[in-house]
Amino acid sequence: MNKNKEQLLNKRYKAEKRFRLYGQSAIFMALLFLTIFIFKIFSTGYSAFQKTWLIVPVTFDAELMMLDQNPSKEDLKDADYYDIALKSMADLDPNANEDQENELKRMVSYFFEREIKRELLNDPSLIGKTKDVYLTASDDLDQVFKGNYPRDLPEDQRRVTDYQLKIFDQLVELGKVESKFNLSFFTYPDSREAELAGIASSFMGSIFSILVCLMIAFPVAVLAAIYLEEFAPKNRFTDFIEVNINNLAAVPSIVFGLLGLGILLAVFQLPRSTPLVGGITLSLMTLPTIIIACRASLKAVPPSIREAALAMGASKMQTTMHHTVPLSMPGTLSGTIIGLAQALGETAPLILIGMVAFVNTIPGSPLDPAASLPVQIYIWAESAERGFVEKVSACIMVLLGFLIIMNLFAQIIRHKFEKKWS
Amino acid sequence: MIKINSKNVDVFYGKKQALFNINLDIEENQVTALIGPSGCGKSTFLRCLNRMNDVIDICRVKGQIIINDFDINDKSCDVVRLREKIGMVFQKPNPFPKTIYENISYGPTIHGMAQSKNEMDEIVETSLKKAALWEEVKDRLHEPGTGLSGGQQQRLCIARAISVKPEVILMDEPCSALDPIATAQIEELIDELKKDHTIIIVTHSMAQAARVSQNTGFFHLGELIEHGSTDKIFKNPENKKTQDYITGRFG
Numbered sequence: 279m280n281k282n283k284e285q286l287l288n289k290r291y292k293a294e295k296r297f298r299l300y301g302q303s304a305i306f307m308a309l310l311f312l313t314i315f316i317f318k319i320f321s322t323g324y325s326a327f328q329k330t331w332l333i334v335p336v337t338f339d340a341e342l343m344m345l346d347q348n349p350s351k352e353d354l355k356d357a358d359y360y361d362i363a364l365k366s367m368a369d370l371d372p373n374a375n376e377d378q379e380n381e382l383k384r385m386v387s388y389f390f391e392r393e394i395k396r397e398l399l400n401d402p403s404l405i406g407k408t409k410d411v412y413l414t415a416s417d418d419l420d421q422v423f424k425g426n427y428p429r430d431l432p433e434d435q436r437r438v439t440d441y442q443l444k445i446f447d448q449l450v451e452l453g454k455v456e457s458k459f460n461l462s463f464f465t466y467p468d469s470r471e472a473e474l475a476g477i478a479s480s481f482m483g484s485i486f487s488i489l490v491c492l493m494i495a496f497p498v499a500v501l502a503a504i505y506l507e508e509f510a511p512k513n514r515f516t517d518f519i520e521v522n523i524n525n526l527a528a529v530p531s532i533v534f535g536l537l538g539l540g541i542l543l544a545v546f547q548l549p550r551s552t553p554l555v556g557g558i559t560l561s562l563m564t565l566p567t568i569i570i571a572c573r574a575s576l577k578a579v580p581p582s583i584r585e586a587a588l589a590m591g592a593s594k595m596q597t598t599m600h601h602t603v604p605l606s607m608p609g610t611l612s613g614t615i616i617g618l619a620q621a622l623g624e625t626a627p628l629i630l631i632g633m634v635a636f637v638n639t640i641p642g643s644p645l646d647p648a649a650s651l652p653v654q655i656y657i658w659a660e661s662a663e664r665g666f667v668e669k670v671s672a673c674i675m676v677l678l679g680f681l682i683i684m685n686l687f688a689q690i691i692r693h694k695f696e697k698k699w700s
Numbered sequence: 701m702i703k704i705n706s707k708n709v710d711v712f713y714g715k716k717q718a719l720f721n722i723n724l725d726i727e728e729n730q731v732t733a734l735i736g737p738s739g740c741g742k743s744t745f746l747r748c749l750n751r752m753n754d755v756i757d758i759c760r761v762k763g764q765i766i767i768n769d770f771d772i773n774d775k776s777c778d779v780v781r782l783r784e785k786i787g788m789v790f791q792k793p794n795p796f797p798k799t800i801y802e803n804i805s806y807g808p809t810i811h812g813m814a815q816s817k818n819e820m821d822e823i824v825e826t827s828l829k830k831a832a833l834w835e836e837v838k839d840r841l842h843e844p845g846t847g848l849s850g851g852q853q854q855r856l857c858i859a860r861a862i863s864v865k866p867e868v869i870l871m872d873e874p875c876s877a878l879d880p881i882a883t884a885q886i887e888e889l890i891d892e893l894k895k896d897h898t899i900i901i902v903t904h905s906m907a908q909a910a911r912v913s914q915n916t917g918f919f920h921l922g923e924l925i926e927h928g929s930t931d932k933i934f935k936n937p938e939n940k941k942t943q944d945y946i947t948g949r950f951g
Contacts, residue, residue, distance in 0.1 A: 582790060592810055600806075
């Protein structure tokens with residue numbers, strides 16, 4: 279009898295130990311995946327925050343720029359920079375033939391002309407003089423310099439020619455190649471050229487979409503939740519509505535995209551590819567999330583508080599607005615932020631309403647065409663150039679950073695306001 | 701003098717009848733205790749008096765409850781006005797999660813009883829003094845009411861109830877969540893309050909009923925078995941059930 283009991287006890291201890299082990303290994307697995315994921319993204323993406331520059335001597339030859347004596351500011355703006363830009367690149371190898379000159383030109387971005395122009399506009403006294411100018415290296419050379427480009431491929435399988443590599447190596451030797459923080463990644467809109475592509479348009483697009491989404495979804499959802507939870511009679515019809523709100527939360531996001539396409543674009547003729555349409559579409563998705571969060575936090579307000587207010591002679595409306603709703607706000611707000619964070623990461627519906635279009639301007643309002651961060655990731659991931667690989671990871675890093683900040687904010691709100699009264 | 705006169709009150713929760721034909725008169729400026737075993741309907745009856753049963757969807761109340769010559773179950777009765785006249789203190793202290801000051805000033809604010817900040821300060825002070833809480837909290841009026849001890853919270857709730865100068869105060873087992881010392885304080889307070897207010901208290905403790913009340917009603921299974929002066933109910937009950945309950949044979 280006693281022995282039996284001991285066996286039973288041992289069995290129980292073992293079962294508990296085993297269960298702990300399962301739990302710990304599950305957590306270990308989750309952490310492992312997360313680490314691999316983050317390591318992969320960082321190791322591919324960190325180089326996108328550096329940009330390679332070629333330092334090229336440029337001679338600001340007034341004749342080549344078609345400038346008269348004593349040119350005005352306007353003249354400088356209208357001057358022809360193409361020839362001096364071309365010449366400064368060609369001068370890197372005095373013995374270059376015409377084909378090679380072309381190759382030399384392709385060592386820098388097609389922005390090189392503008393970069394030279396900016397230099398002169400900053401300092402008009404440079405006319406007739408020669409100055410070293412920083413020119414953005416082409417994305418392929420950028421990758422070569424970062425060591426992401428396999429040099430040992432046969433030349434016909436490379437986008438960088440042997441000749442370009444030779445000149446580039448000479449420049450590196452002379453210290454004329456520099457790597458600096460890639461500010462343009464944050465300030466430039468998207469571009470077909472990887473070295474010039476930035477996230478400014480998609481970042482602003484995301485911000486505008488989220489703002490539109492917030493302004494529509496939050497008031498509608500909170501009013502719906504308050505009405506359903508506090509005022510609506512409990513009958514079959516309200517049960518039916520509740521079930522449908524829960525169903526709405528489970529609808530795949532692409533369906534909302536189709537809805538946006540079919541109604542907002544086709545029927546209401548709203549401007550395509552804009553954060554306005556994107557935000558409205560996302561608000562449909564966010565609505566049930568906020569309603570559910572708001573109702574849950576209204577439910578969590580102790581009934582004794584409602585009774586106390588009612589017994590003081592407060593009307594239903596006063597009870598709700600003075601007591602219940604303020605107490606439910608921390609939960610509602612953190613639910614809202616989490617809903618917005620979901621919307622921020624949403625891609626499929628935005629693709630359907632045309633936010634996948636190539637946009638190379640920075641939107642100034644929700645009515646301008648824009649992309650969004652997740653869609654930008656999608657666009658770049660589809661591009662063939664090597665330069666976009668690191669951009670994809672860098673964009674993911676920005677998006678994740680954004681999401682982490684939002685979730686942190688939600689946590690802070692929840693903790694700060696809940697602590698206050700308990 | 702009769703303050704509240706209830707006639708043939710029936711209460712239903714859905715199809716289940718919770719109260720059967722209650723006829724009970726409440727004397728003005730006295731303490732009336734409602735006693736009885738759990739689930740006998742004494743709290744339900746109490747909640748009829750300020751129509752708090754309205755909050756429960758499935759609850760229906762029939763019969764007449766007449767206060768100041770006016771049937772509060774009549775359609776024309778405004779519950780907001782009614783609850784201004786009839787305050788309530790609950791079983792568990794339920795101060796608003798606001799400051800002590802705001803807890804008291806809430807009622808006078810929504811009923812527009814103070815014209816100025818000074819008047820409001822005065823109401824808060826007199827209410828807290830009447831509830832015997834002023835000395836303990838006068839230096840921390842702007843701290844959260846939820847930070848007080850259980851007994852203090854309950855006295856805060858009483859102060860909140862009297863802030864709107866109600867004619868009647870309903871108390872639903874106000875001491876059941878409190879320790880004996882806090883209970884004694886509340887009982888003393890009840891005795892004090894009956895000068896200005898009519899008090900109806902639901903209690904589980906017969907000793908408490910005997911201590912604080914002048915009249916007692918005994919409920920059992922939804923019926924009012926017996927009511928009368930507390931002395932008579934406790935010393936010389938007419939009904940066998942009352943006697944059994946009071947002597948502790950059931951309940």
